[in-house]
Amino acid sequence: MKKLIHKLQEKKWLLWGITSFHAVFLIVAVLFYNRLPFALGDEVTLIEMTSIMKNTLFKVEEKPPKERFLFINCAWEKDLIPKLDEYGWEIGKIDITDRNSLGKFVQKINRTNAHELLLMDIQFYMPTANDSVLAAELPKLKKGLVSYHKGADNKPRYPIFKGIPLGLSDMESQLRSNQDDLVLKYHLIQGDSLKTTPLRMYEEIHQDTLEHGLFFNSLGGYPILNAYIIEHPIRKNDLFNKVDSLRYPYMHLSEVINISDKRFAKIVKDKVIVLGDFENLDIHRTIYGKQPGPLILVNAFLALENGDNRITYAFLLFMFIGFAFASYKAIVYKDPVTTFLERKLSTDHFLLELTRDTLFYLVFFGIMSLVSYFFFNMHLTILVLSFYLNGLEQLMIFLHGEEDENQEDKQEREGQIQSEIPVEVETVDRKDV
Numbered sequence: 001m002k003k004l005i006h007k008l009q010e011k012k013w014l015l016w017g018i019t020s021f022h023a024v025f026l027i028v029a030v031l032f033y034n035r036l037p038f039a040l041g042d043e044v045t046l047i048e049m050t051s052i053m054k055n056t057l058f059k060v061e062e063k064p065p066k067e068r069f070l071f072i073n074c075a076w077e078k079d080l081i082p083k084l085d086e087y088g089w090e091i092g093k094i095d096i097t098d099r100n101s102l103g104k105f106v107q108k109i110n111r112t113n114a115h116e117l118l119l120m121d122i123q124f125y126m127p128t129a130n131d132s133v134l135a136a137e138l139p140k141l142k143k144g145l146v147s148y149h150k151g152a153d154n155k156p157r158y159p160i161f162k163g164i165p166l167g168l169s170d171m172e173s174q175l176r177s178n179q180d181d182l183v184l185k186y187h188l189i190q191g192d193s194l195k196t197t198p199l200r201m202y203e204e205i206h207q208d209t210l211e212h213g214l215f216f217n218s219l220g221g222y223p224i225l226n227a228y229i230i231e232h233p234i235r236k237n238d239l240f241n242k243v244d245s246l247r248y249p250y251m252h253l254s255e256v257i258n259i260s261d262k263r264f265a266k267i268v269k270d271k272v273i274v275l276g277d278f279e280n281l282d283i284h285r286t287i288y289g290k291q292p293g294p295l296i297l298v299n300a301f302l303a304l305e306n307g308d309n310r311i312t313y314a315f316l317l318f319m320f321i322g323f324a325f326a327s328y329k330a331i332v333y334k335d336p337v338t339t340f341l342e343r344k345l346s347t348d349h350f351l352l353e354l355t356r357d358t359l360f361y362l363v364f365f366g367i368m369s370l371v372s373y374f375f376f377n378m379h380l381t382i383l384v385l386s387f388y389l390n391g392l393e394q395l396m397i398f399l400h401g402e403e404d405e406n407q408e409d410k411q412e413r414e415g416q417i418q419s420e421i422p423v424e425v426e427t428v429d430r431k432d433v
Contacts (some may be wrong), residue, residue: 019331023323027316030382035227037172037185039381044184046366046383047229048287050373060374063233064302066248070271071239071294074122074253075280077101081128097122103133104257105275110140112265117205118144119197121169121276121294124159131160139163145200147276147297156194165204167197169297171284183284186300187227189217198300205272216311219304228309229379232288232299239278239295250278274298308377315376322368326361326385330393361386 039047055061079098082090102122109118118141138146138161147169151157158166168190173181188199188210195203195210199219203209208220216223234248241247249267253275256264276282276294283290303309365382372380 015328015331019324019327020320022327022331023320026323026327026385027319030319030380030385031225033384034185034225034381035187037187037227039184040384043369043381043383044182044287046369047184047379047381050370050379051231051287054374061231061233063238068116068270068272069234069298070249070251070268070273071278072105072251072253072256072273072275073278074102074275075277075282077253079128079130081126096126096128099128099130099134101253101257103130103137105253106134106137106141108257108261108264109144109268109273110137110142111261112268113142114265114269115143116270116272117201118273119147119167119201119275119294119297120144121147121197121274121282121297123147123149124161125157127160135161141165143204145197145204147197150190150194154191165200167200168194169197169293171293171296173284181285183286183296184229185227186230186296186303188224188304189226196300197297198304201272201297201301202304220307222307222310222312224304225309225311228303229381230286230296230300231303231308231377232286232291232296233302234295234299235288236278236291236295272298306377312376315372315378318372318376319368319380322364326364326389329360330389331396358386358390361389 074097077098078095079100080093080095083092083094085091102120109115124146141164144165145167146159146161146164148156148158148166149168149170156168170190171183172185172187172190173183186196186198188196190196199210202219206220211218213223217226218224238246238248239250249271256267259267274294274297276292278292278294282293284293284296285291286296362383365380365386369380369382372378
C-alpha cells in the first residue's frame, strides 16, 4: 500500500487511472443505492427543499395539459356488505365502493369508447350480490386497467373478476418518524416480474413494452432506472383549486353515471380517466404533503412519459466528472481544496478537523444533487457518500503520515551512521616542509 502511495505521488497517469476507476465504482454504487426504497433523512429534506425551490419559488415546472385528464372520485359511493369471521359467520358490516354504480359507469365507458385510457384504482377482493353488471362489463373494457395489490405475505391478491388487464398499485414507503410514512421512490418492477400500474399505463397508451437488460431495463429505446423519486406535477390542490382555469377536471362518480351518453362521450373524449379514492382513505404522505394514491400513480406514469428516469450519456458524464473530482480530493494528500480549507478553517482539534472535511463533501454532493435536479430533472440521493469519502480521505492521510514518518526515520538513521564514521585527518611532517 505504501509503495502504491509513493507511485501515486510520482506518476500522475496512475493517479488519474485510480481516480477514474473509483468514480465508476461510485456511479455503480449510487445506482444500486437508488434501487432501495429509502433514503437518509437529510437527503429527503434536501429533496423537499429543492423541489419547493424549483416548482414553487422559481415556477419552473410544466403542468401536464388539463384537457388530457379526468379524475373521478368514488370515495363516497359506498355500499355495505357482511363482514364474516374465519368460520363464515357474519360479525358486522364493512363498506366498499358500490358495485352497482361501478357497473353503470363501465357500461357507459363501453358504450361510448371515446377515452384514451381508464384506470380503476379500486380493490375487488370480496364478492357482493350486486356484481352481475360489473362482472359482465369489465371483460368488454377496452383501453382499461384495474389495480391489484400484494397481501401481508407479499404475494399478489388478484381481483375476483377475471379477464381484465391488471396493474400492481402498491407503493413502497419509508418511515421518517414514529408518526408518518413517506412515499418517496417508485419501482416499476416489484418482486421479480410484477409490472406496476404506471408502467402498464405507459405500455397501453404508447403500445410499447419494457425490455429487460443485463444492467438496465429499457423503455422507448432508452435505458431507464427501475426506481426513481417521483415528481408531482399534478397535486391535490390542482384538483380542488377555486380558479377554474387552474383546476383539473374532477367529478364524483354519482355525477358521472347520471349524465347522458352523448354528454359523457364529449367529457371523456381522448382523456386518461382515473377512478379512485381522492378524498378519504387512500391518502399518502409525499415530499409535497399528503396526496391521493391515484394521483401518485398518475405522476409516476408522467415521469415515464417525460423521461425523468432515463439514463443518458450526458447524465453519466456529469456523475463521472463530479465523482472523479471528489475521488481526487479524497485520494490526493495535498490538493488545492484541502489546502484552501486548512488555511481558512485552521484547527488543531481532531473533531473540528473531521467536521470541516465532512462538511465539504456534504456541500459538494448537495450542489451535485441540485445540478442533477435542475438540469436533468432527476433527484440524486448521494449525501451518504460524504461519510465514505471522508473516511477514505482520513485513511489516505494516515497512510501518507506513516510514509512521511518512515522517510524521516530513514533520514535520521542515515545521519547517525554518517556521524559515527571516524574522520581520518592527514598530518603533515614538518620536516618535509
